[in-house]
Every structure is written in C-alpha cells, then in structure tokens.
Amino acid sequence: MKITWNWLGEYVDLAGLTPEKVATDLTNAGIPVEWMQPLSGQVKDVVIGKVLTVEAHPNADRLRVCKVDVAKGDPLTIVCGAKNVAPDQNVPVAIDGAILPGGKIKRSKLRGVESQGMICSAGELGLDARLLPKEQTQGIFVLPQDAPVGESIVSYLSLDDMVMELELTPNRSDCLSLRGVAYEVAALYGRSIHMPDAVVKESSLAEKLPLSVEIATEHCSLYTAQVVSNLKLSASPLWMQMRLLAVGTRPINNLVDITNYVMYEWGQPLHAFDYDAISEHKIVVRQAHTTETVMTLDGEVREVSSSAILIADPQKALGLAGVMGGRNSEVTEYTRAVVIESAVFDPVSTRQVARQLALRSEASLRFEKGIDEDITLQALARAAQLMETFAQGNIASNSIAKSTKIVEQRQVKQIAVFVKHIQSLLGYAISQSEMLEVCKRLGFTVRVVSDEEFHVFVPSRRQDITIEADMAEEFARLVGYDRIPVSVMRGQLTAGVLKPAQHLKRTLRNFLLDRGLHEVWTYSLTAPKVLANVLIDEGHPATKMGMLLNPLSEDRVGLRTIVLPSLLEVAAYNSNRGQKNIRIFEFATIFLPNQIPMLDQPVEAPHITGLLSGQVESVGPHGETRLFDFYDVSGIVHALLTTSGIAQDQISLVRSKEPYYQTGQCAEIYSKNVLIGSFGKIKTTVTECYDLQESFYFDLDFFMMQKLIKSDLTVRELPKTPGAERDLALVVDRDLPVQQVVDAVKNSAGHELENVSVFDVYTGDKVGADKKSVALHLVFRADDRTLTDQEILAKVETVLNVVKDEFGAYLRF
Amino acid sequence: MLERLQAMKDQALADLTNKDDIVALEAWRVMYLGKKGELSTALRSMGSLSQEERPVVGQVVNEIRAVLEQTFETKRSQVLQKAANEEERRNQLDITLPGRTPFLGAEHPLQKVIRRIEDIFLGFGFTIEEGPHVETDYFNFEALNLPKDHPARDMQDTFYIHSELLLRTHTSPMQARTLLARQPELPVRIIVPGRVYRRDDDDATHSHEFTQMEGLVVDHGISMSDLKGVLLTFAKELFGEHQQIRLRPSFFPFTEPSAEMDVRCIYCGGDGCSTCKHTGWIEILGCGMVHPHVLTMGGYHEEGITGFAFGMGMERIAMLLYGITDIRQFYMNDLRLLDQFTQIAR
Structure with missing residues (x-):
C-alpha cells in the first residue's frame, strides 16, 4: 500500500511533523514503512508555459522552433523534437539552468538555432511513464488549459511530495486506505481526523432514474448504490491523476478515477456500471450458476464456479463481485449515466474466486480482508459528490442500501479489559489511565466499570481487534514496545537435557566428523527420475514416493525415499569442481508412504548415510596413500555401531541385493532378523554416470538402531591371572x-x-x-x-x- | 714407591684427557684400573714393603683408585652424552614438513548454528522436540489460529500433498502438538529445530526448503517481559555480551501481541552499514505471546496460564554469523566451503 505525504495531510494534521519522523514512528507502531522517496527526482526551475507559435526548423525536418510564453520577460525560443507540440498548449518548460531528474538544462544551439530551454515530457519530469496514458508519454506533457502560466510545475503537479510504501501485516487491512493511516497517525500524536463530508444526497431531479437492487446470496451483507446521470466523460483533474499515479494506479477517465480515488481514500472498493447496460434497471447480487462465464473488463472470458458472487441484472452477469467488473457494463465514451456500487462481499468467497482466477485486484485485496461497513454508504456519497463536481453529473436516483444482516449483528464490538490481565501479560505496570489515554488516541470509546475493568467499543474499521489480548497489543505498541521491561522467567525448575536419541545423534555426528567426514544437508524434495540413475526399477520399495499436488519445478515433485542419489549429486557437484576426495555424511529423513497415492502422514525415517570416495588420507611426503575400499566403509559402520552400544555379536551380515551395489562387495546388517542398514561399493555403472571414482556408501536406519542401543555399563573386573x-x-x-x-x-x-x-x-x-x-x-x-x-x-x-x-x-x- | 705411584696417577690423568670415545676409554680403564692394570700391579707389589710402609702405601693406592675411578666415570658420562647428542643430531627431522594429519570433518554450518542455539536453551531448562515434515492442515494452520481461507495464509505459500496434507511451512505445528500431548502439565519449555518448506523459487535469499527453530513457553503468569528477558540473554550468548535487542510490533496469527526482534547489527555494531540498511539493527526472529485461541485449542483453558513463542530462520543467522551471501550454498555442500568450518573452535 502506497500513500503520499501531502495526500495524508488532507485527513490528519501533520503540522510540525516530517515524513521521516512519521515513517519511523509508524514502523515502530507496527505499520512498517518499507521505503520512502520523493514523487519525482529533483525538479527545479520548470514552469508552466504557453506555446505561442510553432515553426519548422530551418535545418532539421524533425525539429520545430517554438515561441513559448512563461509569463516572465520575452517569450522564449525553444527547439522541440516532439510531434505533438502545437500552438495554444500549456506545457512544462525547463528554463535555462533548470534541474531535471536526468540532469541540468542549459541554453544551447540545436542545428544552428538557439534554444532557451526545453519543453518537457512526463518522463523527463520523473513521472512513472508506465502508468501514464500513451498520449502523455509520446511527446511533451500537455497540461490542462487552465494551468496558470508562469507557475512552478513542482507546485502545480505537487511533485514535492513524498511517497511511502507501507508493508502491512495481513491483520491491518484498515490501513489499506488513507483514512486508516490517518487514524493511525492521529493515534500516534494525539491529533484529530478530518475526513471530507460524505453525506448521502438524494436526487433533486424531477424525473429520477429507476434502480432496484435484490440480494440473492448470503455472501453479500450490504449493497448500496446510486445513479448519477448527465455525466461528461473526460480526464480527471490533474491533481487526482497525480495522486493515483503516485500510489501506482493508472489514471483512465474521470469516472473510473473517482471510484479508485475514493477506494484509496476510504478503503471501500467501488464500481461504476453503465446505467444503460443494466436490463430492467435492476441489479441482482447472486451466486454464479455452474459453468457461467463472464467477460471481465480486461477482455478475458472467465468461467466461474458456483462459489463466485456475481453482480447481474435479470438477464445477464454484469461483473464478478469484488474482483472485477464486466466488459458489457463498462463505462465508455457513450456512457451518460452510471450506477455507483459500494458494497460488502464475503471475504472468503472473494478470496477463493480471486485465487481460482488468479485475479488479485486492488478491490479483491480489500474485500478478502474485510470491509468497514460503517463507511460503505459514505464512500458511495463521496463518489457521487465527486462525480457531480468533476463530471458535471446529477444525482439521479435516491441512494439504495440493502442489507442481509439483521441489525443486532452489526452491533459495535465490545471488549472487557481487566487492568490486571494487561499488566501481567505485558509484564509492565501500565496504569488504567494510560490505557484509557491510548483508547482515546485510537478513537475507541470506553466505558469504565471500575478501577480494575473497563469496556472498549471497537469501531468497525478495526476488524483485527476482537479479544482482550488484541487490546494488550494496542496498549503496548502505542506506549512503545521499548517500555516493556526485561524480567527473569520464574517457575518450576526443568532439566534442559537431550533425549537419548538426540544425545546419540550428537555422538554419532561427532564420531563421523572425527573420522574426517563432512556433514552435508540436501533437499528432501526430489523426482522419481533420479531413481533410474541408481538402477532402481519399478517394484523396488523406493519407487513408492509421496508426490506433491502443486510442485514448483520438475526436479522437486516428491518426497525422497532413499538418500543415495542426493549424496551422489553432492559428490558429482564437488568432483566437477576438482574435489575428487569425497567423504560426506548426512543425517537425512526419508519418507515412506503408507499407501500410494499418499493419504496420511508417512513414516518419516531418519537415516544416517555416507559416501566415501578417493584417498583414505591426505597425500604427503610420508609415502603412498591408498583409495577407500569396502573394508574402510565396513570398519566405519562397525565402529559406529559399537559406539552406539550395539555389540558385534548382536549383528550379522548378509550379502545385499540392492541394485545400486556392486555384487559381492555389499552387505546388509541384520540384528535379530531386523534390517538396520547396508553398506558397500556403488556399481561402477552408477558412479561413472555421476563422473565419480569408486565410491562406497553406507545407510543406517536410525530408528532401528535406537531400539538396539545400550547406554548402561558395569565394567568387567580386570584379570588377575595371566592369559x-x-x-x-x-x-x-x-x-x-x-x-x-x-x-x-x-x-x-x-x-x-x-x-x-x-x-x-x-x-x-x-x-x-x-x-x-x-x-x-x-x-x-x-x-x-x-x-x-x-x-x-x-x-x-x-x-x-x-x-x-x-x-x-x-x-x- | 710413593713417588712412582704419584707419577703413575699423573700419567693416568693426563692420558684420560684425550680419550674421547668409548673404546679408548675402556682401554684406559683396563690399563689403569683393570685386574692386571697398573694399580693392581702396585697393590700386588706391596708384599715387598715394610710393615710401616704398607698401610701408608695402601691408603695412597686406594686414594689414587678413588680419584681415577671418579674422574673416569665423569669422563665416561661426558663421552656417552656426547655420543647420544651426536646420534640425535644425525636423526634430526625437518619439523616444518607436513605431519600425517588426519582428515578433519566439518559440522554443517546450519547444524553448527542449531547446536549452539540448542545448547543455549538447554541451559535455560528447555527440551528439544522434533516434529513431522509432512503435516496436516489442522496442525500447520487451523490449530495455530489460521482457519481455512484466512488471508494470513498468504504469508506462506504451501506445498500440498492433498487438500488436508501438506509440507509444514513452519515449525510452529509443534506448538500445537506439544500442547495437546502435554496438557495439563506445566511448565512447557521447548525448542523445535527442523526443516520447513515453502513454495518459493530458489534464489540467493529464498529456498524452497529451509530451517527454522521454534520456541514455546507456557506456564502460569508468563509475561512479555519474560519473553524479552529470555531473548536478550539468548542474543548476548549468540552474538556477544554487548548485544541489545529491540522489539517491534508485528503480526502472527498464533501470537498476540506479536513482535519482530532486532539485534544490533553484528557488522557495524549499530553505526549503520549496508547489511543493516543503515538502521543499525538486524531482524532476527518473530515472537509474541501465545494467542489465547492456540492455548485453548491446545487444551489449556485455565485463566492465568499464558505463554510466549518465537521462531527464527537458521539460514539467516548462519548467513549473518559466517558471512554467507547465498542461501543455496547451504544445500550445495561445496566441500571448499565446508572445509572452512573445520577451522573454528565452536
């Protein structure tokens, strides 16, 4: 959510404050200001000029020579390359010595004609050209006819404004409007709020235009509408365009801009339907039929499910409620009257539809987080009023407000606050009077019950506050989190000790580290295709893999059932970078589904795995070293079992039949007929694929090992007789x-x-x-x-x- | 006679001075002190002496023997010592040649960070819990006050197995699981390290798999100041005695009030640098007081039972501590990077 400093100042008194201070204080109060920057880069000595004459340049076909009045001295001679320059235009003129975001402007000769300045485009003034209409980005920036010649462009376009990007947490949807931020600033500094008057006006026309509304779904709690007629479609006033631009919305025309402007101002998304597109002048709010399609404003035909809420007339759908309007009822140059819609749609439905269609709009963003029903009608009135002012419209119907909620449901939320609860939750002796002061600053009314208790009436704009703990956060953040002291947790003593399995893991990790093996961490997500690399075919248990419903890449589509491919990949990665001596291990989890497809939580089996390849010891001046072989990996595995308290006589070895091991150089380790792991030489056909030398692998099932470990010891007496x-x-x-x-x-x-x-x-x-x-x-x-x-x-x-x-x-x- | 003996002694001592190997020494010993040597011969010839002379000469002979033996022993040990010295000098080694150094294995940097943090909280009396990676929607979201279609679910993009089964997006489900398993027992003091999954494209700062550490305390009368106390001690232990912490309001569905915790930038100490974006502070973790709904769903209904929780990313802390700039390095396992971790003491 973006706001601008000057715009905010319309609703709350910012006297004596700076953008920097407000940004810091908002951030510390939980409304983080992600960044802040001037609306435009530095612009100086650019004024509004009137083009008097435009003549061809004597030496260049593409250049024109213009006389421009800047209401100061003689008209300036300016050479201009833009095609759209024409007499009688008001334009921004950078006079000699002017500063633009792109650099300094000096008088200079252009193909033999001296130019005393430059007529500027919107981009040259530092405006976001991506959002401007084409006619304003191709060529010079033509200003309205009433622009005062000679005035500084900086003040005329409010370029000396600050844009702030708020990084709102999902609970603070109230700050998705200038009004909400203004309340927050007011609370910070104890100031008051002054929103524009927005009182519903009924039509004074003798012949009102008919309109009726029917709500045929439980997913629309409030629907208000009003018809405005005799509209003149044009560009909206430049200040409004500039504000929309500043917060990242493309100005379109006065009617659309007004609905957007009011949305930013109040947080209530609005929509304007072409009145004449509505059959029988009746709006029906209903659930979509199955397999109903709507062509949205962007020209896409969208098939919606029955969970979508539609705005319709008795014959056809007019738009996707809360998400996007329909093409058939769009405001066009032929529009003479509009229906302004200001409504409250169900957050869950709006969210679902927006997600299904991948269509997150500024409107849906607000609906899915909840709308303040208290201002729905005011936003309607404000939009109607602005259309009267800036589109010469007439209010042509009485306002309509339909609600599906019974009055009791809309009662103001009341929260009982107990002083002691807040104090003990925060660990800070905040007094009742301090709490009441915070409520006052927030604009929350209170009823004091006793010295110990008071009730807070939470305005509907703060839908995030529902329980006492929410009020604790309000108190804490507005007195400042830094006021909360540091205390020592009390209570019963607890022994902070490792559980036996955790202790064993540390022991085994240290054992392997001491043997010179590096610990690696690899991804759990993998793909069935890697199984073929280690010669695992269909039918092997490792092919029973739990698959993701919504994977992000084809290499990570399921949960691994074996660790070997991951270690081979690590070895290959390093081997390709000249690291031929590989000694690695991983404490990895593998995922063994109870059924395919996976329906419930799988067995998550921790395994201790390792891969050895290359030299047994570092090459030095002390004679030959040798390469790892079967008995190295065997020795490591046996020592590892011994250090776990698993005696050699508890285990037996059987030749392994795993497809990735070289026949005759691999073993499975059993204890009482239970398989606890395997080790051996990886088939050279496998290692060659990974560009590796002879490699030896071990894989121990940590769960099975845990069942066998011995942690107690009574020593044998030392012998007294010779052996x-x-x-x-x-x-x-x-x-x-x-x-x-x-x-x-x-x-x-x-x-x-x-x-x-x-x-x-x-x-x-x-x-x-x-x-x-x-x-x-x-x-x-x-x-x-x-x-x-x-x-x-x-x-x-x-x-x-x-x-x-x-x-x-x-x-x- | 006496003069002859005296002359023999002088001769023997003079002879001894230039004997510098063990063979010559032995020959000298045989010549003067041996059974057939000069002294023995002198003693044998005493029979020809008078009764008065005998004891006198006998005493002189014994004195001379004593002197010669002592001088011989001294000389012999000198010669032996010299020979030993020469032997050692011959066997002198180049001490700068590399030794037969055993290979050193490196603990993975994330494991290192986990172990260090575990040790801190074990010292506080916490125990360590680990939970399943494949989690139910209920424990990952609903039991943490994130009902279906709650907008805050957007904070974490989720890998699903099916609509009710997913890869946990945080270690927080173990809050709910531990509460249910332990209720009504108090106090609850746990940390939960573990791998979590988010549907993010991998880049320098995002990884679809990463590592979190959760913390949870529930007891009678736990307060936000207790949370601050624990976190301050933790920060000092991990980042240095002079550390300070700062809490800022934030939002998590399962805590209220919620906060982000910053520590003083460990690079600039708070003066401002590019790492801390010139704020002097670095965000380390999210925390807050356990939301009453979470306690209730976990089976703790009694008034006055409160708790705090916190969660932090291990990758982030490891990146800060070790200056690693790309999160993918933790899962690449380049041995040239890991090798460097054999060279620090903790």
Whole structure:
C-alpha cells in the first residue's frame, strides 16, 4: 500500500511533523514503512508555459522552433523534437539552468538555432511513464488549459511530495486506505481526523432514474448504490491523476478515477456500471450458476464456479463481485449515466474466486480482508459528490442500501479489559489511565466499570481487534514496545537435557566428523527420475514416493525415499569442481508412504548415510596413500555401531541385493532378523554416470538402531591371572566367510576362551587356488588360576577337530 | 714407591684427557684400573714393603683408585652424552614438513548454528522436540489460529500433498502438538529445530526448503517481559555480551501481541552499514505471546496460564554469523566451503 505525504495531510494534521519522523514512528507502531522517496527526482526551475507559435526548423525536418510564453520577460525560443507540440498548449518548460531528474538544462544551439530551454515530457519530469496514458508519454506533457502560466510545475503537479510504501501485516487491512493511516497517525500524536463530508444526497431531479437492487446470496451483507446521470466523460483533474499515479494506479477517465480515488481514500472498493447496460434497471447480487462465464473488463472470458458472487441484472452477469467488473457494463465514451456500487462481499468467497482466477485486484485485496461497513454508504456519497463536481453529473436516483444482516449483528464490538490481565501479560505496570489515554488516541470509546475493568467499543474499521489480548497489543505498541521491561522467567525448575536419541545423534555426528567426514544437508524434495540413475526399477520399495499436488519445478515433485542419489549429486557437484576426495555424511529423513497415492502422514525415517570416495588420507611426503575400499566403509559402520552400544555379536551380515551395489562387495546388517542398514561399493555403472571414482556408501536406519542401543555399563573386573595366547593358521575353502570360522572357534573353545581375532588372511600359491589361510589369535584365561599348557593344548585340539568337521579346515604349516 | 705411584696417577690423568670415545676409554680403564692394570700391579707389589710402609702405601693406592675411578666415570658420562647428542643430531627431522594429519570433518554450518542455539536453551531448562515434515492442515494452520481461507495464509505459500496434507511451512505445528500431548502439565519449555518448506523459487535469499527453530513457553503468569528477558540473554550468548535487542510490533496469527526482534547489527555494531540498511539493527526472529485461541485449542483453558513463542530462520543467522551471501550454498555442500568450518573452535 502506497500513500503520499501531502495526500495524508488532507485527513490528519501533520503540522510540525516530517515524513521521516512519521515513517519511523509508524514502523515502530507496527505499520512498517518499507521505503520512502520523493514523487519525482529533483525538479527545479520548470514552469508552466504557453506555446505561442510553432515553426519548422530551418535545418532539421524533425525539429520545430517554438515561441513559448512563461509569463516572465520575452517569450522564449525553444527547439522541440516532439510531434505533438502545437500552438495554444500549456506545457512544462525547463528554463535555462533548470534541474531535471536526468540532469541540468542549459541554453544551447540545436542545428544552428538557439534554444532557451526545453519543453518537457512526463518522463523527463520523473513521472512513472508506465502508468501514464500513451498520449502523455509520446511527446511533451500537455497540461490542462487552465494551468496558470508562469507557475512552478513542482507546485502545480505537487511533485514535492513524498511517497511511502507501507508493508502491512495481513491483520491491518484498515490501513489499506488513507483514512486508516490517518487514524493511525492521529493515534500516534494525539491529533484529530478530518475526513471530507460524505453525506448521502438524494436526487433533486424531477424525473429520477429507476434502480432496484435484490440480494440473492448470503455472501453479500450490504449493497448500496446510486445513479448519477448527465455525466461528461473526460480526464480527471490533474491533481487526482497525480495522486493515483503516485500510489501506482493508472489514471483512465474521470469516472473510473473517482471510484479508485475514493477506494484509496476510504478503503471501500467501488464500481461504476453503465446505467444503460443494466436490463430492467435492476441489479441482482447472486451466486454464479455452474459453468457461467463472464467477460471481465480486461477482455478475458472467465468461467466461474458456483462459489463466485456475481453482480447481474435479470438477464445477464454484469461483473464478478469484488474482483472485477464486466466488459458489457463498462463505462465508455457513450456512457451518460452510471450506477455507483459500494458494497460488502464475503471475504472468503472473494478470496477463493480471486485465487481460482488468479485475479488479485486492488478491490479483491480489500474485500478478502474485510470491509468497514460503517463507511460503505459514505464512500458511495463521496463518489457521487465527486462525480457531480468533476463530471458535471446529477444525482439521479435516491441512494439504495440493502442489507442481509439483521441489525443486532452489526452491533459495535465490545471488549472487557481487566487492568490486571494487561499488566501481567505485558509484564509492565501500565496504569488504567494510560490505557484509557491510548483508547482515546485510537478513537475507541470506553466505558469504565471500575478501577480494575473497563469496556472498549471497537469501531468497525478495526476488524483485527476482537479479544482482550488484541487490546494488550494496542496498549503496548502505542506506549512503545521499548517500555516493556526485561524480567527473569520464574517457575518450576526443568532439566534442559537431550533425549537419548538426540544425545546419540550428537555422538554419532561427532564420531563421523572425527573420522574426517563432512556433514552435508540436501533437499528432501526430489523426482522419481533420479531413481533410474541408481538402477532402481519399478517394484523396488523406493519407487513408492509421496508426490506433491502443486510442485514448483520438475526436479522437486516428491518426497525422497532413499538418500543415495542426493549424496551422489553432492559428490558429482564437488568432483566437477576438482574435489575428487569425497567423504560426506548426512543425517537425512526419508519418507515412506503408507499407501500410494499418499493419504496420511508417512513414516518419516531418519537415516544416517555416507559416501566415501578417493584417498583414505591426505597425500604427503610420508609415502603412498591408498583409495577407500569396502573394508574402510565396513570398519566405519562397525565402529559406529559399537559406539552406539550395539555389540558385534548382536549383528550379522548378509550379502545385499540392492541394485545400486556392486555384487559381492555389499552387505546388509541384520540384528535379530531386523534390517538396520547396508553398506558397500556403488556399481561402477552408477558412479561413472555421476563422473565419480569408486565410491562406497553406507545407510543406517536410525530408528532401528535406537531400539538396539545400550547406554548402561558395569565394567568387567580386570584379570588377575595371566592369559595364554595361541595363534592358529587354518586353511579353509576360499569362499567360506571368516565369520563362520570365528563363530565355530568361539563355540568350541570353551568358556575360558577370552577373545579370538583375525589377524591375517592369505590366498596364493602356498595354499592352493581354491583355499585361503585364516590366521587367528586366541587368548585363553581362567579367573582363578594359570592355565597349564596341557589344558590349552586340549582346548586347541577340540577347536581343530570342530573346524575340521565343519569346514574341512586344517592347520597350515 | 710413593713417588712412582704419584707419577703413575699423573700419567693416568693426563692420558684420560684425550680419550674421547668409548673404546679408548675402556682401554684406559683396563690399563689403569683393570685386574692386571697398573694399580693392581702396585697393590700386588706391596708384599715387598715394610710393615710401616704398607698401610701408608695402601691408603695412597686406594686414594689414587678413588680419584681415577671418579674422574673416569665423569669422563665416561661426558663421552656417552656426547655420543647420544651426536646420534640425535644425525636423526634430526625437518619439523616444518607436513605431519600425517588426519582428515578433519566439518559440522554443517546450519547444524553448527542449531547446536549452539540448542545448547543455549538447554541451559535455560528447555527440551528439544522434533516434529513431522509432512503435516496436516489442522496442525500447520487451523490449530495455530489460521482457519481455512484466512488471508494470513498468504504469508506462506504451501506445498500440498492433498487438500488436508501438506509440507509444514513452519515449525510452529509443534506448538500445537506439544500442547495437546502435554496438557495439563506445566511448565512447557521447548525448542523445535527442523526443516520447513515453502513454495518459493530458489534464489540467493529464498529456498524452497529451509530451517527454522521454534520456541514455546507456557506456564502460569508468563509475561512479555519474560519473553524479552529470555531473548536478550539468548542474543548476548549468540552474538556477544554487548548485544541489545529491540522489539517491534508485528503480526502472527498464533501470537498476540506479536513482535519482530532486532539485534544490533553484528557488522557495524549499530553505526549503520549496508547489511543493516543503515538502521543499525538486524531482524532476527518473530515472537509474541501465545494467542489465547492456540492455548485453548491446545487444551489449556485455565485463566492465568499464558505463554510466549518465537521462531527464527537458521539460514539467516548462519548467513549473518559466517558471512554467507547465498542461501543455496547451504544445500550445495561445496566441500571448499565446508572445509572452512573445520577451522573454528565452536
């Protein structure tokens, strides 16, 4: 919403105030002034001149030589290039030394003829040419005949005005008018409001023009109208055009401009219908029929739904109520009489229709936020009065006001305010008298009940105020938010601690950071097409994706079901920028719909995922480094599980069948038959697509991990007896998983086996092509004595027999 | 005899001075102090001495042995020390060569900011709640005093799944969810960090996904001055001890009164610069007193129970703290940017 300083000054006394001060104070009171700038750039020494003669330029076909009277000394000789210059015109003349937004004007010779100034176009004066009618932007700015020759153009066009853009919050629709802002300024400085007289005048014509109104919908609470006849269509007065221009509305003609002007003045959108276009001189306000069409003022044929409110006559639709008028009843040069409409339409309906048709007009903007019904009739009267003055019209009918509300519904809102409530809500000892003073400044009447309580009667222009807390805000913002002190919150102590899952997340994040992985954040929104990049086909659970109803781009149409493509994209982005060593992880949420299409909230599963590619450590002068491999990612995953309190013996590994992993180098992690994640090497066909080297991925389901974590510990007593260590090199089939050998050893060596670990695996000539040698380190210990060699030998013997039976294993010598 | 011994001692000491390696030293020791060395020989020859001379000569021999042994030990440790020094000098390393530095991982800047703010509010006795990204219309809007077709819904363009299911546009739904889950328990003191979604085209200052932190306190007699107190302490903790805050009236459907909070510009300290548009203040968050409708819908009906709430954008704060100028960088994850975050202490 834009306003101008001079325009505002018509309704509230601004004496002693500056635009800067008012802008600051409005902002601090919750009406933010987004910016403020002069209506035009600097303009100096530009006066109104009368063109006396126009002659051809002796040396240039396109230039004319004009004599222009500026009511000071001899007429000036001015060379002008505009086609539209003509004798007897009043025009803005920049005299020698004048300053325009585009620069300084000096007398100079143009193709041999001295020009003593310049005749200006509207654009050259700094006016917003986009909003001006064509005839005023193509060539010089022709002023009305009554423009006083010799007067400064700055004062004549009020160019020395300030435009302010208000960034209104949605609740303050009352400030979508000069009147509303004037009330706000009045409240800030304790001043009074003086709106123009707007008393309804009835027709004094002997032969009144007939008009009737019928409201046939519950979505129009008030409809007022009046006929004005004998109108002379012309341009509106220049001051009105200038004001409309300043607030961003294109001047059109006196009738349309007046309806717009009154809308800005009062906040009540108005419409003028061509009286003769209304059949039977009867206006019907009704819901649209299904599949009804209306051609709106902009020439578009619009199909409306039955939720739209139409202004119609008994035969046809005349316009979309509150949104835009119809082409068939538009004011034209043939219009002799108009019906001015000033009405209140249902905010929700207006909003819905405007949204459906993507047609947000200045009118709909105001209707959808609620109209002050108290001034609907006044706005009508004001428009009629301005049409009398500036279009030579006659009020040709009595005013009509139809309302569907019963009188009780329009009672003034009354809010009970308790002094203590306000004080305790604000934490500030504002007194009752201060509160009453604020009400007075706001123009709210009050009834004091006691020292503790009073009632506020809220005028209908402030529809945002409905409860006591709203009044608390009024008091706070008008005494100033800075008056509210700072206090320490009291109450029962609460422990500010992380929940176990939050704590675990921090632990795991630190673990991964300490391993040199960078944390990344990627978007949840993605598209099914990326699944193909990681070889996921139809039928894979990840293809069950929750889709958006109204996506904004084709790359972000649904919620991701797998994190891998996002990490590959990050890796590719970096790889393309020369970063070949990728160590990244993300704590990401994936979205698993309960059904397709998604009807209710999906399972939102937090996953811990990571991608490793490139060198294991930084390249330095200390010898060769190596590239990440399967056992690096395996090691990270196992350590991560250990640090979560998930013991190695709680989990088992199974080869993964996910399509994006390289067969034979990937694993799924199970605990008690529950899948908690997977890790492995990404297929090279996938990584090559992303222009990546060998890459290793892990993906852990944080929910599942949480179910397994252990946070308590009772330490084992440290051993008091010496342990006995034995190494065994067992030759087994090459394909046999080592874990099975380890398990067999654990199960057969007896409870005095303290630990068994794998310290080498050898394949090669010395063991045969289909064999491997697995070197195990065993530690035996008894709590109460030192084990004898014979005892240990017996245990090892048992182990050897078992692995021989189970796997055909034998000792390597 | 005594003269001979004295001469031998002088000779031995003189010999010792130029022995500077361990082998020569050992040879010297054998020559003078060994079982067949000069002193032992002298002792053995004592048999030929008279009864009177023996103790005298014996004492002198022992004195000489003591002196020689002590001098030898001193010399030996000097030689050993010198050899050790030389050994160390030979093994001297170029200390400026790069070490075997482990890779450092960087916490994501948004996570860093979240963690810092979480820690501040944990210290105030708040707990952390997290809520669903896919939210119902009811919790995202209606329970926050934003009925259907309320004009204020325009403040946030929404991604819908269907008419009643959407991607949350703010973390505020967790206000409503937490109240319903906890009522009638008091006090409620929570923060809610999380990802939110708006139907905005991505550019330097807009992202269709971004991160908010919500705060909510509900208790008996919570006041706007309490809100100011908590926010002032928070601002000082995050932006520096000398920070000041300023509240300006604003509007959110779920708070009344509502405010925007500014802090002193962290670049110019309040003198005015291009970042703060020469106002000296920077807007950080929106806040206010919990709207009575929200409390009622959340199951808190009793008079005198009030609360405050606030919400802030993590990207905005991270951009201010770290001088990041394009919001998309948070989701690009350029390692050259992230690497820089390994180099700060908190």
